Amino acid sequence: MLSIALVLLCLILVLLFRHFQLIREIKKIIKITRGIQTGNLNLRYRLQISQRDIENLGGELNRLVDYFQNGFERITFLEEERKRMIANISHDLRTPLTSLLGYTEALKFDTSLTTEEREDFLRITSEKGNALLVLLQDFFELAKLEADDFELKLQKINLVEIVPEILLSFYPDFVKAEITPIIKLPETPLYAQVDEVCLRRVLNNLLSNALCYGIDGKEIGIALREEESLVWVDVWDRGKGIPAQDIPHIFDRLYTGEASRNSSLQGTGLGLTITKNLVEKQGGRIIVTSAPNEMTVFSFCLTKG
Structure with a gap:
């Protein structure tokens, strides 16, 4: 027991x-x-x-x-991004608005202006107004892309036909800037699965960017090439190039690198961000390489059709 x-x-x-x-x-x-x-x-x-x-x-x-x-x-990161974007939006909106108000006030109250000066002020006011409109349109487009409020219409398109057409639309700008356009295309059709509207916007953005930042090099080119199941499109210029420290951020919204805040250059600071979004929506990707004062190349790939 x-x-x-x-x-x-x-x-x-x-x-x-x-x-x-x-x-x-x-x-x-x-x-x-x-x-x-x-x-x-x-x-x-x-x-x-x-x-x-x-x-x-x-x-x-x-x-x-x-x-x-x-x-x-993630919330902390997004909040910092939101603050940075608001600061940049405020900067980009304030600049053209301040100019618009300044020229409008001068036209309204300065009786000493000559007819020629008034016409010049009206032209500048119109340009500033259009720049502001483009900026707002880009903001709305980027917001739609990031919210997935965007419908793609993928179809089989021959890039050998559409690329020269888009390049030709920039011909007056090339002549004005004394730039020599160069195009390298395969001799046979090259098809890709793309949304034509998106493709046109991507190429317009990249060519406009090349005109803005590569004007000193006097050459802008575009080329098509195949790589297994992909089609690559290269847009290049021979301008001063992109600093190495800026390349990782080049597709960020309103990235405040040295060049991106240069008021003498046209652009909203959203074009490359929109371009990256559009390429990725079509199942592709975009990269950039730059050798200062030699060549800067933006390359994006699409699925072969």
């Missing part, structure tokens, strides 16, 4: 010990959850006993904390 009593006593002690261990682990989990409520996302649960249910619960708790921490970091 004594031996049975001792066995029962030992069993009771073991159960009590296990019970207090479980209570201790549960208290640790409660402490972690309370810490999370106060914003401390660095807490993690570490199991001290071998208990499958508690282990599963602790694992789920850690995964939940990781999820919230990643979400918090």
Whole structure:
């Protein structure tokens, strides 16, 4: 009887010990959850006993904390992006608006202006107004792209036909800037699965960008090439190039690199961001390489048709 009593006593002690261990682990989990409520996302649960249910619960708790921490970091990043974008939008809107108001005030109150000066002021006011309109249109287009409020109509298109047509539309700009256009196309048709409207916008953006930043090089080119199941389109210029530190950010919205805030250059600062979005919507990707004062190349790929 004594031996049975001792066995029962030992069993009771073991159960009590296990019970207090479980209570201790549960208290640790409660402490972690309370810490999370106060914003401390660095807490993690570490199991001290071998208990499958508690282990599963602790694992789920850690995964939940990781999820919230990643979400918090993402929210912080997006908030910083939002602040930066608002600052840049304010800058880009304020500049043309200030000019518009200045020229309008001069036209309204300055009676000493000659007819020629008034015509010149009206021309500048019109240009500033159009620039502001383009900026707002780009903002709306980018917002639609990022919200996936955009319907693609992919179809098989011969790039050998459409690329020269788009390049030809820039001919007056090339003549005015004394730029020599160069085009390299295969002798046979080259088809790709694309949305024609998107493709035209991408090429217009890249050629406009080349005109803005590559005008000093006096050469702008476009070429088509095949690579397995892909078609690559290269748009290049021989301007001053892109600094190495700017290349990783070149497709960011309103990136404030040295060149991107040069008021003497036309552009909204959104063109390349829109271009990247449009290329990726069609299942492609876009890259840029630049050798200062030699050649800058924007290359994007599309699925072969």
